Amino acid sequence: MTRYISTRNASDAISSHEAVIRGLASDGGLYTPESIDVRISPEEILNDDYRECAIKIIGALLDDYSEEEIRECVYGAYDDKFDTDEIVPLKQIKGGWLMELWHGPTSAFKDIALTILPRLLTAAYRKENRNDIVSILTATSGDTGKAALSGFADVPHTAITVFYPEIGVSAIQKRQMATSKGENVEVIAVKGNFDDCQRMVKEAVTSKEVLDACKGVTISSANSINIGRLVPQIVYYYWSYAKLVKAGALKCGDPVNFVVPTGNFGDILAGYLARQLGLPVKKLICASNSNNVLTDFINTGVYSLDRSFHTTMSPSMDILISSNLERLLFMLSGNNDIKVSAMMDSLKAKGSYRIDDVMLKKIQESFCGYWTDEDACALTIHDLFVEQNTLIDPHTAVGVSAMNRYQRETMDSVPVIVLSTASPYKFCRDVYASITGEKLSDDFDAMDQLEKLSGVKVPSNLSELRNLEIRFTRSIEKEDGLKAIAERMRNLGNDQD
Ligand SMILES: *Cc1c(COP(=O)(O)O)cnc(C)c1O
Numbered sequence: 001m002t003r004y005i006s007t008r009n010a011s012d013a014i015s016s017h018e019a020v021i022r023g024l025a026s027d028g029g030l031y032t033p034e035s036i037d038v039r040i041s042p043e044e045i046l047n048d049d050y051r052e053c054a055i056k057i058i059g060a061l062l063d064d065y066s067e068e069e070i071r072e073c074v075y076g077a078y079d080d081k082f083d084t085d086e087i088v089p090l091k092q093i094k095g096g097w098l099m100e101l102w103h104g105p106t107s108a109f110k111d112i113a114l115t116i117l118p119r120l121l122t123a124a125y126r127k128e129n130r131n132d133i134v135s136i137l138t139a140t141s142g143d144t145g146k147a148a149l150s151g152f153a154d155v156p157h158t159a160i161t162v163f164y165p166e167i168g169v170s171a172i173q174k175r176q177m178a179t180s181k182g183e184n185v186e187v188i189a190v191k192g193n194f195d196d197c198q199r200m201v202k203e204a205v206t207s208k209e210v211l212d213a214c215k216g217v218t219i220s221s222a223n224s225i226n227i228g229r230l231v232p233q234i235v236y237y238y239w240s241y242a243k244l245v246k247a248g249a250l251k252c253g254d255p256v257n258f259v260v261p262t263g264n265f266g267d268i269l270a271g272y273l274a275r276q277l278g279l280p281v282k283k284l285i286c287a288s289n290s291n292n293v294l295t296d297f298i299n300t301g302v303y304s305l306d307r308s309f310h311t312t313m314s315p316s317m318d319i320l321i322s323s324n325l326e327r328l329l330f331m332l333s334g335n336n337d338i339k340v341s342a343m344m345d346s347l348k349a350k351g352s353y354r355i356d357d358v359m360l361k362k363i364q365e366s367f368c369g370y371w372t373d374e375d376a377c378a379l380t381i382h383d384l385f386v387e388q389n390t391l392i393d394p395h396t397a398v399g400v401s402a403m404n405r406y407q408r409e410t411m412d413s414v415p416v417i418v419l420s421t422a423s424p425y426k427f428c429r430d431v432y433a434s435i436t437g438e439k440l441s442d443d444f445d446a447m448d449q450l451e452k453l454s455g456v457k458v459p460s461n462l463s464e465l466r467n468l469e470i471r472f473t474r475s476i477e478k479e480d481g482l483k484a485i486a487e488r489m490r491n492l493g494n495d496q497d
Contacts, residue, residue, distance in 0.1 A: 001015065001064055002015075002033050002034065002035075002036075002037075002063050003015065003033075003034045004019040004031040004032065004033060004034070004227060005031065005032060005034050005337075006027055006029035006031060006337070007029040007030045007031075007032055007327060007329075007337060007340050008028060008337055008340060008341045008344065009027045009337055009341075010335050010337040012025055012026075012027065012029075013034065014031070015064040016062040016063060016064050016227070017062070017064055017065060017123070017124035017127055017128075018124070019031040019226075019227045019228070020062070020117075020121055020124050020220075020227065021121065021125070021128075021134065021218065021220060022220060023205075023219070023220035023221035023222075023223075023225060023226040024205050024220075024225050024226075026205060026206065028202060028206060028344075029326070029337070029340075029341075030225050030227075030323065030326055030327050030330075032327045032330050032331065033273075034335065036273070036276045036277060038060045038061075038277065039277060039278040040057065040060060040238070040277050040278055041278055042238060042241050042242055042245065042252055042253070042278075042280070043252055044056065045239070045242055046242050046252065049086075050087040050088060050235070050239055051074050051075060051078050053235055053238055053242070054074045054235045055067070055070055055071055057234050057235045057238055058070055058073075058074065058116075058232055058234075058235065060277065061231045061273075061277075062120065062227075062231055065120070065123060065124075065127075069123045072123070073116050073119035073120055074116065076116075076119050077115040077116035077119060078116075081104060081105045081111075081115060082105075083103045083459065084103050087103065087112075088100060088101055088236045088239055089103065090240055090243050090247075090417075093384065093390055093400070093418075094387075094388060095403055095404065095416065096259075096403055096416035096418055097240070097244065097249075097415070097416070097417045097418065098390070098392070098417075098420040099236060099240045099417050099418065099419050099420060100420045101236060102393075102420065102421065102422050102423045105147075105150050106143070106147045106176060106461060107422065107425065107426055107459045107461060107462055108143035108316070108421065108422045108426065109143075109267065109420075109421040109422065110143045110144050110146075110147035110148070111147045111150075111151075112233060112235075112236065113224075113228075113229040113230070113232045113233050114144070114147040114148050114150070114151040114222060115147075115151055116232050117148075117151060117222060117226065117229055117232070118151045118152050118158065120228045121134060121155075121158065121220070122155060122156070122157070122158075125157060132216045132217060132218055133157055133158065133216060133217045133218070133492050133493075134157060134158050134159075134217075134218050134219075134220050135158075135159045135160075135161065135214075135217050135218065135220070135488070135489060136148065136158060136160040136161070136220055136221065136222045137161055137163075137200075137201045137204055137220075137485060138160065138161065138163070138201065138222045139162075139163050139164075139194060139197035139198040139200065139201045139223055140162055140163070140169075140177075140194070140197065141164075141168070141169070141194040141263055141264075141315055141316045141317070141318055141319055142164065142168070142169040142173040142315045142316045143173065143316045143421075144222065144316075145162040145169075145173070145177045145187070146173065146176040148222040149177060149180040149185050149187065150180070151222070152182070152185070152222070153180065153181055153182030153184070154182045154184060155184070158184060159184040159185075159186075159488075159492050160182075160184060160186070160222070161186040161187075161485070161488055162185075162186070163188050163189075163190050163197040163200060163201065163481065164177060164187070164188075164189060164190065164197065165189075165190055165193045165194050165196070165197060166189040166190060166192075167311065168193060168194065168315050170315060170426060170427050170429075170430075172426050172427070172428065172447075172462060172465065173315070173426060175465050175468075176426075176461075176462075176465060177472070178470045178471065178472045179468035179469060179471060180471065180472070181471075187472035187474075188472075188474050188475070189475040189476070190475070190476055190477075190481065191475065191476070191477050191478055192477075192478030193309055193318065194263075194319050195309075195319065196478040196481075198223070198264075198321065199321075199481075200478075200481030200485065201221060201223065202323075203481075203482060204219055204481075204482060204485045205219055207482050207485075209482055209486050210482055210485050210486045213485075213486040213489040213493070214489045215489075215490075216492075216493050219489075223264070223266075223323070224264050224266025224267075224269075224324055225323050225324070229266065230269060230270050230273070231270075231273075233266070233267055234271075234273050234274045234277065237258065237270065237279055237281070238279055241256060241279055241280075241417075244256065244415060244417070249415060250415055254280060254414075255282035255414050256280065256281060256282065256414060256417060257281070257282050257283045257284075257406075257414050257415070257417070258271050258284055258285065258416070258417050258418075258419065259285040259287055259399045259402050259403045259416060259417070259419065260285065260286060260287060260399065260419050261287045261288075261395040261396065261398045261399040261421050262286045262288060262294060262317060262322070263316055263322065264319055264322050264323050264324055265322035265324035265325045265328070266324045267419065267421070268284055269324045269325075269328060271284045272284060272328060272366060272367075275366065281366075282414050283366070283367070283368055283406075283414075284367050285368055285370065285402055285403065285406050285416075286298060286368070286369040286370075287369075287370055287372065287399045287402035288317060288369065288371040288398070289312045289317050289318070289371065289373075289374075289377065289398050290310040290312055290371065290373050290374065291309065291310050291312070291317065291318050291319060291320055292369075293305070293307065293320050295370060297325075297369075298364065298367050298369035299369060300360075301355045301356075301357070301360035301363075302352060302354045303325070303352060303353050303354075303355075304351065304352040305320055305321070305351040305352060306352065307320070312374060312377075312394075313374060313377065313394040313427060313430035314377065314393075314394040314395045314398055314427075316395060316421070316422070321347070326344060328363070329359070332359050332363065333359060343355070368406065370401070370405050370406060371398075371402075372397070372398045372402065376401055377394050377397045377398055377401065378397075378430075378433070378434035380392075380397040380398075380400050380401045380404075381394065381397045381424075381431055381434035381435060382434050382435050384397070385435050385454070391431070391450075391454045391456050392431075393420075393421070393422040393424040393431060394427050394430055394431065394434075395421045395422050396418065396419075396421055399418040399419060399420070399421075400418055403418050423459055423462070424456075425450065425458050425459060425462050426462065428447045428450050429446040431446075431450060432446045432449055432453075435450075435453070436453070444465075444466045447462065447463065
């Protein structure tokens, strides 16, 4: 059975369902598989539909769930909440393929994991016969928030609180969250950026003030620091590979490259786990926006926060502290918790750390990094629409731009799959302006105009937003996060009595 150990204390070892419940380790570390011993060859999933593929992959890593339990979770998650039976369709463009991950209920790739995480959590609770409340604390740079609110709304034994940066998310993203339904949900804007929001959530699990307030309440997370978020994201790497084989674009066993628009390093780490499981991946191309801390890190081995924070039109990647990198460092150092703790301490105290050359070389064997500024991002959206009649969102554009640069610079001819991470309509004002040069002031106006221009239908969950009631308007200072969390924990505890 796979044991999950904390990146900051390798002797803290638990099973997969326990890791799903806890989210983050109590020492602040991230639960990571102690070793990956299973191998899954792409042949094994070649003729599966998305659900059957998911059962094999998720079952291989979350291996203390029974096959029945995983099957129930998978079939409950990947149903007609998605607007296509394929769940994840592929679309060919010049130079590669787009893997469209945004056909779920909130139109972002986060839906793939957050439609199943509540089910995995509920199943884990049943295993333990527990009936305390799990309070899901979630920091969002825009998309996780709504996907988690949608996934956890009115799920028994759970409550969810989402923190988002007041300035930084798109108007549509904000409205999606503010209009969320469900008796167990809470949404709070923070006067700060994503890193401030994530810090609150991470500090909550070690804060005395918060823990004292947790009577009958357990804190967990829906961020990609939860391994139950990460594992379902491995599935589509296999799935897209199999689709290319079936389309005759690839011989089974031949390598592919993936381009991953990256913020918290979760999605791309799932790609690395796919590679560890045996998927023939040559390079994972890490695509960043102007917050290019990861590009520099992959090129130099120095992770440094000594840089300015940029608010961009790809807000879900406006992140300077990429949490899941900690898992990669842990795996590449041979589960060296002491070394990883020292690096994370250095990041906190000095704002930087440096990895040694051996580790840097290992990282560069699997990864390379490119970043794209706002002008190039807009131009990519424009060109793809005008030249290839393909409408993409700014995050996906950062990915396509990285693909183009990579292919020009390396002449690598291995097939490339770009992860397309959000519907263009979540960022319709910027997408419309990129294509037409015209800046509209109203988001719903931009939505209508973009639909008229492109002929691509607006997903119903986004078009209906204009008519929904705004339920959440609370906003707090970034210093008041732990106080707000403690208060929420006390209320949840009282509700229970
Ligand atoms: C979250 C998100 C990303 C980045 O994913 P990470 O797992 O944080 O690296 C990219 N694009 C979109 C649209 C997202 O919502």
